[in-house]
Amino acid sequence: MARLQKRRSVQGFNIISGKRKKIRNDKRTIKELRKRMRKLLVAVIAIFTCVSVFGQNRYGVNAGEGVQIDYSNPKVFEIADIKFTGLSGLSEKALISFAGIKVGDQIPIPGQQISDAIKKLWTEGIIADVQFWLTRTDGNRAFIEVKIVERPRIRQFDITGINKTQQTEIKEQIGIIGKVASPALIKNSEIVIRKYFIEKGFLNTTVKTIQDRDTVLTDGVGLRFEVDRKSKVKINKIYFDGNDSFDAKRLKRTFRKTNEKPRFWLVSKLFDEVFKTNPKSIRNYVDSSYTVSDKKFKEFLNDNVKLNFLNGSKFIQNQFRDDKQSLIDFYNSRGFRDAEVVDDEVIKVNDDYIDLKVKVDEGSKYYVRNIDWVGNFKYSDEFLTEKLGIEKGDVYNRQKFDERTQYDGRTGDDISSLYTDDGYLFFKIDIVEVRAQNDSVDIEMRMYEGEQAVIKRIILKGNNRTSDHVVLREIRTLPGQKYSRKELIRTIQELGQLGYFDPEQINPQPVPNLADGTVDILFDLVEKSSDQIQLSGGFGGPFGFVGTVGLSLNNFSIRNIKDWDKWRPYPSGDGQKLSLQLQSNGRRFRSYSLVFSEPWLGGRKPNNFTVSLNRTSNRTINFTNNDLLGFLKATGVTVGLGRRLRWPDDYFQIQNTLSYQLYDVFNFGNTLGFSTGQSNSLTFNTTISRSNIDQPTYPRYGSQFTLAINATPPWSLLNPGRFEGELTEQERYRFVEYHKWMMDFSLFVPLSKKLVINARAHMGFIGTYSSKTDSGPFERFFLGGNGLNGGNNFIIGQDIIALRGYEDNVIDPIDPNTGFRGGVVYNKFVAELRYPISLKPSSTIYLLAFGEAGNTWTDFSQYSPRKLFRSAGIGARVFLPAFGLLGIDWAHGFDQDPSFSPAIVGGNQVHFTIGQQIR
DSSP states (O other): OHHHHHHHHHHHHHHHTTOOOOOOOSHHHHHHHHHHHHHHHHHHHHHHHHHHHSOSSTTOEEEOTTOOOOTTSOEEEEEEEEEEESOSSSOHHHHHHHHTOOTTOEEEESSHHHHHHHHHHHHTTOEEEEEEEEEEEETTEEEEEEEEEEOOEEEEEEEESSOHHHHHHHHHHHOOTTSBOOHHHHHHHHHHHHHHHHTTTOTTOEEEEEEEEOSSOTTEEEEEEEEEOOSOOEEEEEEEESOSSSOHHHHHTTOSSOOOOOOHHHHHHHHHHHHHSOGGGGGGTSOTTOOSSHHHHHHHHHHHOOOOTTTOSBOOHHHHHHHHHHHHHHHHHTTOTTOEEEEEEEEEOSSSEEEEEEEEEOOOOOEEEEEEEESOOSSOHHHHHHHHTOOTTSBOOHHHHHHHHSOOTTTOOSHHHHHHTTTOTTOEEEEEEEEEETTEEEEEEEEEOOOOOEEEEEEEESOSSSOHHHHHTTOSOOTTSBOOHHHHHHHHHHHHHHSSBOGGGOOOEEEEETTTTEEEEEEEOOBOOOOEEEEEEEEOGGGOEEEEEEEEEEEEOSTTSSOGGGBSSSBBSSOEEEEEEEEESSSSEEEEEEEEEESSTTSSSOOEEEEEEEEEEEEEEETTTTEEEEEEEEEEEEEEEEEEOOSSOTTEEEEEEEEEEEEEEESOTTTTSSSSEEEEEEEEEEEEEEEOOSOSSSOOSEEEEEEEEEEOOOHHHHOGGGGSSOOOHHHHTSBOOOEEEEEEEEEEEESSSSOEEEEEEEEEEEEOSSTTOOOTTTTOEEEOBTOOSOSTTGGGOOEEEOBTTSOTTOBOOBOTTTOOBSBSEEEEEEEEEEEEEEEETTEEEEEEEEEEEEEEESSGGGOOTTOOEEEEEEEEEEEETTTEEEEEEEEEEOOOBTTSSSOBOOEEEEEEEESOOOO
16 A cells, blocks of 8 residues: 555656656656656755745835725726835935836726836845835825835955956956955856856866955945866867868978877887786777777877977867967968868866867869959069069969968068058059959959158157157158158167167058158167166185176267256257276276267267277285285277268178277286287278167167178288397287187077077187287187186287087197197087067066087197087076166086196086177
């Protein structure tokens, strides 16, 4: 009987739920029925809850004391008064508007209007409870009181489980302080938080909201969002469907940010399984389609050993969308103009990994059939077709059409540049596919040439410290000339290299004047500080600690010295350079230098005039009684004049300088080949250079080339009799004699929007005019370390060449004939990969990885470009306007040579650098 009763109850449940099925008497069926009963119970509770929420009766109105309401026979009343009670922050006018009932309305009480008003107020989500009370009646006039319980307002909120930076960014997006804590507002806030982390690859992020009632303000509440990011969801595997023309490996390379996880860990496990355990268990780690064989194993390695250290394998929806467009662009560039992604699917592998499946429809491959030009009057169809570089029968590539018709910032060899460089500012070209039939496309190039525009005005803004004439003399697009985008780009480079303005924000705006066919060009400049203060100290070889104080004023003005209004804080604005530097470690070593440069001598042509003075003294002292034992003093002056060249192109410059240096020696060993006496060095230098880099701080493209020839008069040829017979050391080196050749080349190539590779080559040679003389100790090459002046006798002009991974100046061979240290031949090769962290004018920061090699020899016959000391490492550079370029490098030297004294040993080295190093 009990069993029968149980069966009837179950059957009764089935009838209620509308399901007539034969009940199986097993545990699985009982569990399912229990689940259904629980769902039904929840639904019933929800229904009763809704009934209680929307009113205490079906009409939604309550009777006040002494008021009778006939629910079976509603009566129409005129609303005489509506009074809202319980308000603290809400507006009564707003609530009347939401409710839709106002004074003067004729409504039945009880009736549907009251119920609708309650529902409308609830819909706004700003109240916790609402009741309509008919407080009294006066004939057909009704007086209503609406009792409101407001939802609390958010007085504060916190986000836990994340770092402070993330909290700040999310709080700026939410902004809920002072708003009503409605369920919708809280839900939307949770969505914003989840979206923030989903965009960063945390797809499984959960957010839980906890409300804390404000103990001070009764209508206030505090929210606490508890965030659990969980781990980032990464991409396990990317599959393609419908790709008949290209394999999956090629298509994956079109995805720049959406990458599979690195597979090197899987290879390690595979080798463990192959060589240590049963090979059959490999299928635990790889797809079941792979079997254990040499061929399949190699295929597996080729398919999976792909390291994506830079981009990782996290899944971000926005990046995936962009990569799908890159996939379509790739197909379009190969002639598949109709290609599209018809479907994509995210397949969950586990909580940490997903698979992506992308289905493509390649469509047909198209070729160019006809190219017609419309609207061209200046150039013929044949000339434009040749300039376009696309012929009939070529694979149709819309991207190539765009590149050959729109402006290319580097080469400028395109149709648009052809016109805009000749003044056609209003030139436009539209590429129209007029016909696509079978596998061929007909293209119509619709052009509007317009009129040639003449520059009317140059407008400068933002150059508050820099005088107008300093900016205008660098501008190549002058009033009265035809507009030229090529010259405008060149002007941007010239202004950027001045160092007075932020090169990232130099963006001249052409302002056309359609009425008269002219154009104004607005230069809205952002100034930055180009002055530098140097406060540093370092180990200076035998001198011990050497301190340096320097000041470089790079926008100085001599003519404004008397005008106190132009002192900001010094007389500035004319683009002149004034540099002062002092180095000292006390009484033993002191060095002073003063350099002044005027880049436009006379103000009409870019003739760079430079004059410099220097004084250096090195003393040997008896520290017991502080007596002076000897000294080496060097005093010099240099005058130089440079100008720009127009051939081979106007990127070339030539600089000629005349320098005189007096060396005064007293009891100072054999540093100059003699211990006491004087030596005179009169040198003439010619430097030919070319630079077309886009900016000096962080160049992205362009090259720099420098050839410098430094020569003294050939005293041995002018007065050969002086070198006949035996000469004392003092006589031999009274007049310095040598010629020196230096060549430096640097190339910048962008690999992506930010990533730049810099390749450099440096070479140098010192020679003599006759076999009767030698080059002496002057200008010899020392390699190793950070390249800063820290050698033994740098006051006599040693060339200190950096070579990271080795100690400072350690590569300094000894000349077997003269005994002087340092080489007369050197070369060095460098490759650097640079990535910027910040390009702000206040602080430019970039990282680099490098490999370099170099060496120096005491005789040209020993020169061997393959015998080099090699190193590699990583580093960082920070450019601060006040201090210049500061750097730190970690490098490992790979080579060693015990024949040097001290022996050259590679290994790990940390180097600090100051300033922009040429070599």
